[in-house]
Amino acid sequence: MGKHNTPMLDELEKGPWPSFVSDIKQQAEKGKHILKDAPEDLLGVMELSYVDKVTHWKHGGIVGVFGYGGGIIGRYCDQPKMFPGVAHFHTVRVNQPSSKFYTAKYLRSLCDLWEHHGSGLTNMHGSTGDIVFLGTTTDHLEPLFFEMTHELHQDLGGSGSNLRTPECCLGQSRCEFACYDTQEACDNLTHEYQDELHRPAFPYKFKFKFDGCPNGCVASIARSDMSFIGTWRDDIRIDQAAVKAYVGGEFAPNAGAYSGRDWGKFDIQKEVVDLCPTGCMRWDGSKLEINNRECVRCMHCLNVMPRALRKGLETGASILFGAKAPILEGAQMSTLTVPFLPMESPFSEAKELIEKVWDWWMEEGKNRERLGELIQRKSFQEFLRVCELDPDPRMVDEPRSNPYIFWKEEEVEGGWTRDIEAFRAKHQR
Amino acid sequence: MTEEEAKKLILETLQGKSKAKSKFYLKDFYAMIPDMKAREVKNIVNRMVSEGLLEYWSSGSTTLIGLKGMGKQHGEEDEA
Numbered sequence: 001m002g003k004h005n006t007p008m009l010d011e012l013e014k015g016p017w018p019s020f021v022s023d024i025k026q027q028a029e030k031g032k033h034i035l036k037d038a039p040e041d042l043l044g045v046m047e048l049s050y051v052d053k054v055t056h057w058k059h060g061g062i063v064g065v066f067g068y069g070g071g072i073i074g075r076y077c078d079q080p081k082m083f084p085g086v087a088h089f090h091t092v093r094v095n096q097p098s099s100k101f102y103t104a105k106y107l108r109s110l111c112d113l114w115e116h117h118g119s120g121l122t123n124m125h126g127s128t129g130d131i132v133f134l135g136t137t138t139d140h141l142e143p144l145f146f147e148m149t150h151e152l153h154q155d156l157g158g159s160g161s162n163l164r165t166p167e168c169c170l171g172q173s174r175c176e177f178a179c180y181d182t183q184e185a186c187d188n189l190t191h192e193y194q195d196e197l198h199r200p201a202f203p204y205k206f207k208f209k210f211d212g213c214p215n216g217c218v219a220s221i222a223r224s225d226m227s228f229i230g231t232w233r234d235d236i237r238i239d240q241a242a243v244k245a246y247v248g249g250e251f252a253p254n255a256g257a258y259s260g261r262d263w264g265k266f267d268i269q270k271e272v273v274d275l276c277p278t279g280c281m282r283w284d285g286s287k288l289e290i291n292n293r294e295c296v297r298c299m300h301c302l303n304v305m306p307r308a309l310r311k312g313l314e315t316g317a318s319i320l321f322g323a324k325a326p327i328l329e330g331a332q333m334s335t336l337t338v339p340f341l342p343m344e345s346p347f348s349e350a351k352e353l354i355e356k357v358w359d360w361w362m363e364e365g366k367n368r369e370r371l372g373e374l375i376q377r378k379s380f381q382e383f384l385r386v387c388e389l390d391p392d393p394r395m396v397d398e399p400r401s402n403p404y405i406f407w408k409e410e411e412v413e414g415g416w417t418r419d420i421e422a423f424r425a426k427h428q429r
Numbered sequence: 430m431t432e433e434e435a436k437k438l439i440l441e442t443l444q445g446k447s448k449a450k451s452k453f454y455l456k457d458f459y460a461m462i463p464d465m466k467a468r469e470v471k472n473i474v475n476r477m478v479s480e481g482l483l484e485y486w487s488s489g490s491t492t493l494i495g496l497k498g499m500g501k502q503h504g505e506e507d508e509a
Contacts, residue, residue: 199471
């Protein structure tokens with residue numbers, strides 16, 4: 001048994017899955033880390049939380065490294081005498097490389113550094129994508145930061161009311177669906193907005209995420225205030241010979257991804273054409289046709305027959321705004337705002353849009369109000385005015401669910417006169 | 430208003446409130462200097478942190494800013 005009796009945590013080691021409890025125990029036994037009691041006391045405080053059914057972590061604190069207002073999160077235990085190894089247990093967010101490509105040497109260097117300055121425990125990766133170092137004391141923060149930046153040339157990520165660490169999918173490095181260079185975009189915007197990333201600038205957090213195509217491998221549509229989703233504006237390229245090869249069983253659908261059991265012969269009508277959400281495809285037994293104007297980029301046909309169907313050649317990204325997790329009201333997905341934006345370095349069009357949106361949010365946003373909530377409060381019409389964009393049918397998710405259109409007087413020829421008092425005399429509020 | 434005047438106004442405002450409240454949202458600083466653009470105020474506030482006049486407090490999700498040394502400090506976290 002370790003330093004603390006942890007029967008409930010021990011239960012978590014018994015399932016068929018890898019267990020974080022086993023990982024923490026391994027770190028405690030390995031003992032290379034400088035904060036010797038941290039892993040065992042972490043298990044102890046967690047067990048106590050399970051017994052008491054409340055957290056024993058306090059909420060935030062004053063810690064950081066000089067010049068930075070993000071990247072370090074103060075964590076203090078509210079039972080410091082019982083668990084001195086985690087009395088001060090600050091989190092460090094480390095900006096992950098684009099698409100999380102590492103060399104083994106780099107990972108070892110990071111882990112060695114963390115064992116020298118902290119608990120040695122990491123979270124690879126946090127939800128936003130950062131490499132997360134779990135638990136150190138305040139006196140280790142500046143030396144850790146100095147070595148990380150000067151020797152490993154590695155920066156901290158974002159936290160607090162800052163731009164959060166931007167994140168991208170594998171993009172063109174590994175994926176034929178990628179419509180723009182997501183790594184280049186992520187890297188460029190990370191460098192451009194260093195000040196917003198490292199110093200508080202906003203009413204609350206702000207996230208960019210870069211998906212190379214509508215498959216959305218970093219789920220930007222659900223997880224970022226500004227989602228970049230690769231798209232094309234010409235036609236899906238069709239190789240009719242390859243379509244026939246799929247129909248004839250020469251190529252496995254979905255690149256063989258569902259070959260674990262016998263699904264029967266591939267049926268293009270049932271498995272592709274009939275599943276198109278807008279019904280924009282037709283198969284006459286020898287030729288596949290797509291009405292590209294009706295395509296909503298669901299990606300199903302391209303995923304099923306990647307050798308036969310390929311994205312168009314005129315590529316860029318759709319820009320959506322306003323996703324968030326549930327805190328106020330429910331979770332919200334991003335709303336399509338710019339159907340197509342060119343995505344070539346230095347990404348000037350994207351930056352121009354970002355700065356208009358930020359200026360508005362900084363002026364109008366309430367404390368702890370995400371951009372999506374501000375758009376909801378002030379209206380999408382107002383948001384389009386800020387972005388200097390005209391309304392477009394592609395921005396409408398569900399026609400007729402809200403039939404109200406509010407015209408401004410200057411938008412209507414001849415304007416109008418309105419006597420609000422006369423109106424209220426007949427209509428109570 | 431010059432940057433120095435803005436800094437002085439911020440310090441005076443915070444000192445006046447320090448008994449009741451020690452941490453403020455960035456937006457509270459915009460209200461202290463309504464004639465200045467939000468972005469400029471943000472830059473001044475962040476510079477004041479670098480100069481050791483103000484300090485950040487972060488919950489991890491939200492950042493608050495207060496006068497350096499006011500409110501609960503790092504060294505007091507272990508005190509009952």
